[in-house]
Amino acid sequence: MNISRRRFFGVAGAMISSAAVGNAKNACAGRQPKAPPNPYGCVVDLTACVGCRTCEQACNRVNHLPPPEERLDDRTVLDHKRRPSTSAFTVINRYYSGRLDAQNQLVPTYVKVQCMHCQDPACASACITGALHKKENGAVNYDKSRCVGCRYCLVACPFQIPAYEYFDPLTPRVRKCTFCYDRIRQDEKPGCAAACPMEAITFGHRQTLLEVTHRKIAANPVRYLNKVYGEFEVGGTSWMYISREPFEKLGFLTLPHYPMPHLTETIQHGIFAYMWAPITLFAILAGVMWKINPQQMNHAPGFQAQEDPI
Amino acid sequence: MSSHDHPKPAPLEIKFWTPGVLVLFAVMLIGFCFIIARYLGGLAVVTNLDNQHPWGLWIGIDVATGVALAAGGFTTAAIAHVFGRHQYEAVTRPALLTATLGYTFVAIGLAIDVGRSWALPKPLLFWQGNSVLFEVAMCVVVYTHVLYIEFVPIVVERFRGRVNLPGPFSLVNDRIERLLTLADGILDKTMWVFIIAGVVLSCMHQSGLGSLMLIAPTKLHPLWYTPILPLLFLTSAIAAGYPMVVFETTVATASFKRADEMEVLAPLTGVTKYLLGIYITLKIGDMIFRETYVYLFDGSIEGRSFIVEMLAMIIPWFMLMSKRLRAKRHTLFVACTTIVLGIALNRCNVFLIGFNPPYAVNSYFPSISEMAITACLLCSITFFYRLAVTYLPVLSAPSLASLEKES
Known part of the structure; x- marks a missing residue:
């Protein structure tokens, strides 16, 4: 009995360790990263954003959400950090990186938060029924008719974006930025990008955006750090950011450059x-x-x- | 073969309603009220879950721990039926019953936890092979059916030749009788397929449960986030199987005033010392290899929780190493209960305590109503266990009264 037992463990061990080795070798073994070939994307220029929250208002209008609870001229809302919720798919937060202006005042940086629409999203890999799906045009789309409500997507999302309708007893939905799926399908800008008075949000094909943005950074080395947040994070995201202040001081997470589903899918498909x-x-x-x-x-x-x- | 010396399983024929059962029933009723509240007002009314902490007590205890502790079913089936150690036949039926009830209530717990309970069968329609949860769900669905099939012979044994429905139902007596005979005939020849399938399915989803959190490398604390987490879940479930059988058999034989079955339980845990040793070795080896011991004494709740979890494995492991302690009912029970609690803590560590969402403003602690529903499910399992052993041939330990009469 011991021999069989041991042999059994050998098999189980081999299964797992082959998967683990696959992970270490990354690109050469195991799972290939997935991404649509020519998705849309957006670049948010944090040096342009003034925190007017017009984008929040536009988002709620386009997505038929109730208008923002706090009026746009109520600046106290920026005193605490907010997260996207079931009634607000995008929110603006204010950060102080420590930089002072000529009057010795702290210079604020405003950061727009919404779904990053990952190129190879963890939520879509996690979703038990495929209710979340990365579309060819770049949007990570949610289909409530498939959703079971297990909330594994909330567990998986590295940016902690999806919000859940916990107050709905029978038909709660996962709520998050849709990348204005119906608008970008017709090659229109998403609601927030169209509404931004500072033109801080640039919409376009991701590859083109990256080329343009890198040229812009090279032309303005004082204004921008030489980094596009979202170019490589978790295998790349459709929404990206450029900034003058270090991203870690602005609430951005330091994330690995491999797609989040890498290990789980390598193990699953290995076994x-x-x-x-x-x-x-x-x-x-x-x-x-x-x-x-x-x-x-x-x-x-x-x-x-x-x-x-x- | 000692299975011939051991008495055959038989219904207990005891009074069902006792004060203890009434208490169980009261807890079930209270929990049921909270379940109704959940379906009237949504998860927010009864739980402390939020967008940062989407999984709570029900996933940690009812689902993850429930599945791990139901491992007694497939581990006893493996040792007695696959590896032919017939002396352990006596514990296969109670372990099978526990597993069947365990998985049934895992499903019920999940149905309460998911937002759209009515949509729970949807994964059967929409397959998503990349999702670990999909694999776990499919295995659990199939395995639950396998468990019920494995349970059929117990029902057949009880009612074959005795189907005697009253009144108008007596018309179908003959048909039910034929159905039982047919099921018996088919299962007699095919049961081995279901037994092995049960072991395979268990290995798949026990490890699958461990893969679940691997999709969140930035959220799960490094003490638990390891590529071998699926292997750790599998080996710990296998190691927990026999201690759970000891726990449940000891509680059952003590409360039903039956013989203690130590002649079965003590050697059974002799196997556990190897299985638990493998798990502890993997766990410590993984910690040393990934150098995560730096978190052990950093004063964090995670570090302390990890230490408690490991002690709850290592201390009983040393107790099981001693043949003298293993032979004593009380020390064996203490050791096995500690292992069971340690496994429960491990699952809670992975799904709750070690889960650190980066933007969380508050930490999660289960609400009273969440605990009440969990208590309701646990009491329901106990309630139906008692119901089953009262009327079906599950337990085989002779009653203490009959033993006294003999002597």
Whole structure:
């Protein structure tokens, strides 16, 4: 029995460790990153944003959400950090990086928060029914008709974006920025980008945007850090940011450059390719049973077995 | 074979309603009221869940711990049926019953937890092979059915030749009788397929549960985030199987005043010392390899929780190493209960305590009503366990009264 046990652990161990090695070798083994070939994207220029929150208002209008609770001229709303919610898919937060202006006043930086529309999204990989899906045009789309409400997407999202309608007893939805799916499908700007009076949000094809943005950074090395947040984070995102202040001082997370689903999908597809692992385990156990306990294969265990003369 | 010496499983034929059962029933009723509240006002009314903490007590205890502790079902089936150690046949039926009830209530707990309970069968329609949760869900669905199939012979044994429905139902007596005979005939020849399938499905989803959190490397604390987390979940579930059987058998035999079954339980935990040893070795090895021991004594709640979790494995492991302690009912029970609690803490650590959403403004602690619903589910399992062993041939330990009469 010990040998079979050990052999079984060997199999299980090999399954997992092959998956783990696959992870270490990254690009050469295991899962290939996924991304639509030519998605749309947006670049938010944090040096241009003045925190007027017009984008919040436009977002709520386009997505048929109630208007923002706090009036746009109420600046106290910026005194605490907000997160996107079921009634606000985008919010503006204010950060002080420590930089002082000529009058020795702290210079604020305003950061717009919304779904990043990852190129290879964790939420879509996690979703049990495929209710979340990365579309060709770049939007990570939510289909409530498939949703079960398990909230694994909320667990998976590295940017902590999806919000859940916890007050709805039977038909709660996952709520998040839609990238104005219906608008960008017709090659229109998303609501927030169209509304921004400072033109801080540039909309376009992601690849083109990256080229333009890098030229812009190179032309203005004093105004911008040489980094586009979202170019590489979690395998790339459709929404990206440029800034003068270090991103970690503005509430941005330092994230790995590989897609979040890498390890889980490598393990899953490693074990379940052609169902080899379950089939092998079944065969081994059947072999063990046939060798050690053959009467089991002719009669169910329990009362019959006890009545059988052995 | 010692299975011939051991008495056959039989219905207990005891009085069902006792003061203790009434208390169980009261807890169930209270929890049921909160379940109604959940379906009237939504999850927000009864839980402390929020967008930062989407999974709470129900996932940590009802689902993750429930699945891990139901491992007694497939581990006893493996040792007695696959590896042919017939001396352990006596514990397979109670373990099977616990597993069946456990998985049933995992499903019920999940149905309460998901936002759209009515949509719970949707994964059967919309397959999403990239999702770990999809794999776990499919395995749990299939395995629950396998458990019920494995349970059929117990029902057949009880009612075959005795189907005697009253009044108008007596018309179908004959048909039910034939159905039982048919099921018995088919299962007698095919049960081995279900037994092995049960072990395979268990290995798949026990490890799958561990893969769940691997999609959130930035949120799960490094003490638990490891690529071998699926292997750790699998080995810990296998290690927890027999201690759970000891826990539940000891509680059952003590409360039903039956013989303590120590002649089965003590050698069974002799296997556990190896299984638990493998898990502890992997766990400590992983900690050393990834150098996560730096978090152990940083004063954080995670570090302390990890230490408690490990002690709840290591201390009983040393207790099981001693044959003398293993042979004593009380020390064996203490050791096994500690392991069971340690596994529960491990699952809660992975899903709740070690889960650190970066923008969280508050931390999660379960609400009274969440605890009440969890208590309701646990009491329901106990209630239906008692119901099943009262009327079905599950337990085989002789009653203490009959033993006294013999002597």
